[in-house]
Amino acid sequence: MEIVIGQIDRALDMTGKIVDAVDDGGLTASTPCVDWDVRTVLNHVVGGMHIFAAELSGIDPGGAHEDDWLGADPQAAYAAAAEIDRAAWHRPDVPTATVHIGLGALPAPAAALIHLTEVLVHGIDIAVAIDRPDLADDALSAELLTTMRDTDGIDAFRAPGVFGAEVAIAADAPAHRKLLAYVGRTR
Secondary structure, eight states: OHHHHHHHHHHHHHHHHHHHTOOGGGGGOBOSSTTOBHHHHHHHHHHHHHHHHHHHHTSOOSSOTTSOOOTTOHHHHHHHHHHHHHHHHTOTTGGGOEEEETTEEEEHHHHHHHHHHHHHHHHHHHHHHTTOGGGSOHHHHHHHHHHHHHTTTTHHHHTTTSSOOOOOOOTTSOHHHHHHHHTTOOO
């Protein structure tokens, strides 16, 4: 569990750098996440951070997942949510917690892996959309991809549409592109 929490910290940092690189025009850029522009993906991530943090801390998140969490300052909204999220995952009671999310009640280690996937993959979605793949953390992408392949994969999540079918990609592609291809991103 400690390793995944460290990976969440790294994903929050990476995505924060990507979010900081988004200019006002970049918020409407299309992303590899079909039908979602950068603002929608970012709002989804920020909402998710609030939901997970509230679940882990036993408080009300203050809104629903897809409410407008960004307001007029998406970068500040992300930074504030990341701080709350990071603190929640570092609570001493987290390893034994049960987290209730849209997928149901999950033990914290499973919820942490889902959250890591959300923050990392959507951060990369934004990086690709704003043409800043250089900000993607390839080492972390490779670690998550290995974890996904070593644990029963994500096929159970493909059927309900959480992820698309795996997309073929060149063996020498960067790890962040391999991760996107594994979760079904076509661009």
